[in-house]
Amino acid sequence: MPDHLVLYNTLTRKAEAFRPRDPRRITFYTCGPTVYDDAHIGNFRSFLAADVLRRFLESPLCRLVDDDGGPALQAGSRTVLHVMNITDVGHMTDDDAADGAGEDKMAAATRRLSEAKKSGKLPPGAGDIDPTDQHAIARFYEARFLEDARRLGLRVAIDAQRDPTLMPRATGAVPGMIAIIERLIARGHAYAVGPAGRQTVYFSVPSFPAYGSLSGNTLDALRAGQGGRVQESHQAEKKHPADFLLWKSDPTHAMRWASPWGEGYPGWHIECTAMAAARLCGPDDGRNEPASPLTPAALGALEVADVRPMIDLHSGGEDNIFPHHECEIAQSCGAFNATPADAAPARGMFAAHWFHPRFLMVEGAKMSKSKGNFFTPRDLFAKGHEPAAVRLELIKTHYRSNANFTEQGLKDSARMVERWRRVIEQGAGATRADGSGKAARAEAQQAFADAMHDDLNIAGAIGAINAWVGSLDAPTPEDAALLRAFDGVVGVLALERPAAASTDIGLFIPPAEPNPEVTALLERRRDARAAKDFAAADQIRDQLASMGYAIKDAPGGKVEVRKA
RNA sequence: GGCCGGAUGCCAGAGUGGACUAAUGGAGCGGAUUGCAAAUCCGUUAUUCGUGGGUUCGAAUCCCACUCCGGCCUCCA
Secondary structure, eight states, X not given: OOSSOXXXXXXXXXEEEOOOSOTTSEEEEEOOOBTTSOOOHHHHHHHHHXXXXXXXXXXXXXXXXXXXXXXXXXXXXXXXXXXXXXXXXXXXXXXXXXXXXXXXXXHHHHHHHHHHHHTTOOOTTOTTSOTTOHHHHHHHHHHHHHHXXXXXXXXXXXXXXXXGGGSOBGGGOHHHHHHHHHHHHHTTSEEEESSTTSOEEEEOGGGOTTTTTTXXXXXXXXXXXXXXXXXXXXXXXXXXXXOEEEEEEOXXXXXXXXXXXXXXXXOTTHHHHHHHHHHHSXXXXXXXXXXXXOOHHHHHHOOBOSSSOSEEEEXXXXXXXXXXXXXXXXXXXXXXXXXXXXXXXXXXXXXXXXXXXXXXXXXXXXXXXXXXXXXXXXXXXXXXXXXXXXXXXXXXXXXXXXXXXXXXXXXXHHHHXXXXXXXXXXXXXXXXXXXXXXXXXXXXXXXXXXXXXXXXXXXXXXXXXXXXXXXXXXXXXXXXXXXXXXXXXXXXXXXXXXXXXXXXXXXXXXXXXXXXXXXXXXXXXXXHHHTTOHHHHHHHHHHHHHTTEEEEEOTTSOEEEEXX
16 A cells, blocks of 8 residues: 555556656646537546546545655645636547548537438527537537536535636637647657648657657557558658647648648647647746746647656546557657757657546447437436536546446445435534544544555545445544545535525425425425324325425425436 | 457446455335325345456456457547
8 A cells, every 4th residue: 555646657557656747736738628528527527537636635634655665745735727628619420530631520510400400409509600600619518518617526526617728629729739830840759741821730759759659659550550440542642651640731621720831730640749848848837827828829828848757647537548659759849859860769758657537338339429428417407417416427437447437336425325315414514623533533534545656546445435434433524524625635515515405394305396296295295294294294295206396394394306 | 451449237337356145326126204106214136247268275356268349450438
């Protein structure tokens, strides 16, 4: 059991002590959503895993060691500068992707929304947007993403309300991307092909010998082309089959910008290099203070003098390992590291620690729209599941295992949250604060920290919480405080609870819907019970059950009504 | 074909050489409580850890083979 944070690193394929360059300012970049549709629970599992990591790094319960193995700064002075981008430039949907042809995702979204508009099936709130305006569509889905993210307690999305530079948009970063591409060309890591004003720019993969370090996909392995997606016909203008797109000139593209190579749009990978470097490699301006990311000119001149990584942590879904993160490393090191290209293997690989949560399964199967097991958080909220239960269900499995999202698991999670809430409520209301239970708290805190230090064993940490909570007979204010400290990492107790709609007799639990028919039945049942006519009372309860309502007598004569 | 990550009880999910006759939550069952329920509390439910070999005094944990599941091999969290 490590007494400090040990985290699996995709780059080294080992669990390693996490040692930030500067614990006072840990730099963390997460590849964010593409806003051409609503993000689903699988997307959110990955974002929430990164959020749990970030919260643990910020927690006083987390201990880091420095290079000599001694304790690094403990919480208080330790902060995490966490950036997550919004990809609002379309990228390719099909096999022609690497060559910049084909329909892009934003274009696909315009087509989808246009069709939806014709058939009257637009998502709520989308009625006013022009389905052919890609920027408007991106803003629309971005707003929905941020709403879901905040309801699920994604701290970076909450912080971005204060400091929008923490969640940069790709469309706002194009000048920086252009500056980096120019730099890559100047350094021999990229080349432009085609007639002047209509050029395509590729990254030269052979110019970066360390390519493949992250994914294990060496150039030799790639040459085998077993994925079947690299098409020979599109390889003609590239110098090497693995070279990837940095800029595509296309004056007909819906989203396009002026560039030295012609009007067009950037490749997918370059945006993360630009946004991560601009916000995380800039001057130390403190965490959530509004800051000016590096200007394009500064990005074009940024030089990382040593072979150390530029940022501490980088996360994304496991599918991002290749090609996206492999390409990010090549571009970023090629553009910013001072070391000559032929010394590339010694470079810092852009980020020191690469964090990749695995995919989410739903009811034991791969999530897909055709199987009907494809959910977005807002789908679940609309069905009456509260954000805290959804969050807990999405984070409670170790991030490097395929988690299985189930309806039953969602119910389990909801009950667990309710149990924890009782501890907070009873503890906060208790007058006794005599220091009792101190040993049990110390033990629970140790067990929780041990589990989290061990590559974020969240299930073990939750087990530690439950074992301790189960041992409490009368929670004290100190107990409530400790549970809040745990929840600083788990992040469910501070989330909004759906307000129960209250009538004189009923407390309607999921969303507010004081059904008058139900209320009338509750009143008849109350009268029957008062008259000790229990047969009639039970018959009404059965009737409510057949209507899909579970009822529970609460103190004070009210009845909690839960829609199944 | 190559490279990764997995497989634990009815379900979810910890545990990675000895205190494991396997944490924790749910579910089931029995009891307390309740008019009856719900919630809560107490007790209980795997001689067993995908399959077959091996190493070891000792294996869920290490090694080998196999089966199955998931990811990547230029759309994807």
